[in-house]
Amino acid sequence: MSKFRKKQGKSTPAISTASLPDIIFMLLFFFMVVTVMRESELKVQVVVPEATELTKLEQKSLVNYIYMGKPTERFQPVYGTSPRLQLGDKISDVNDIPLFLEKFKGGVMEALHGRITSSIRVDGKVTMGIVQDVKTELRKQGQLRVNYSARKRSKDL
Numbered sequence: 001m002s003k004f005r006k007k008q009g010k011s012t013p014a015i016s017t018a019s020l021p022d023i024i025f026m027l028l029f030f031f032m033v034v035t036v037m038r039e040s041e042l043k044v045q046v047v048v049p050e051a052t053e054l055t056k057l058e059q060k061s062l063v064n065y066i067y068m069g070k071p072t073e074r075f076q077p078v079y080g081t082s083p084r085l086q087l088g089d090k091i092s093d094v095n096d097i098p099l100f101l102e103k104f105k106g107g108v109m110e111a112l113h114g115r116i117t118s119s120i121r122v123d124g125k126v127t128m129g130i131v132q133d134v135k136t137e138l139r140k141q142g143q144l145r146v147n148y149s150a151r152k153r154s155k156d157l
Contacts, residue, residue: 035126041090044069049124051150062116064104066097068130069123083126085134094130097137121149
């Protein structure tokens with residue numbers, strides 16, 4: 001009586017998985033090329049203070065980081081417990097800032113030298129004396145774009 005019957009035995013064809021390894025390797029190579037590894041190991045403890053008015057840095061490739069804080073436990077036998085300055089991957093002195101800036105400028109196109117920013121990441125327990133010395137040395141070297149790193153204050157209590 002019925003005009004329409006369901007066809008028996010027809011199912012959807014199986015999906016071919018032959019190209020799946022190719023896709024996985026393409027994704028793997030993509031993430032290997034795109035991923036940026038941390039440029040320097042942190043040798044000082046930095047817990048940046050909280051702030052309410054923050055802005056993000058525009059071009060992170062034009063930012064050099066200066067860390068200030070107490071050396072981590074691993075480096076305390078060598079450097080002591082007083083606040084230290086870390087430039088790049090090594091603990092340095094304020095007198096090493098000109099060489100650090102010149103090395104950084106060497107890796108940046110000359111047209112972008114005026115847009116280089118120095119980001120100072122200072123531990124909240126560091127006194128302002130060492131911070132003022134670093135700011136003075138940056139000013140002597142013509143590095144006038146200075147940024148202070150901070151974390152966003154969660155909720156005002």
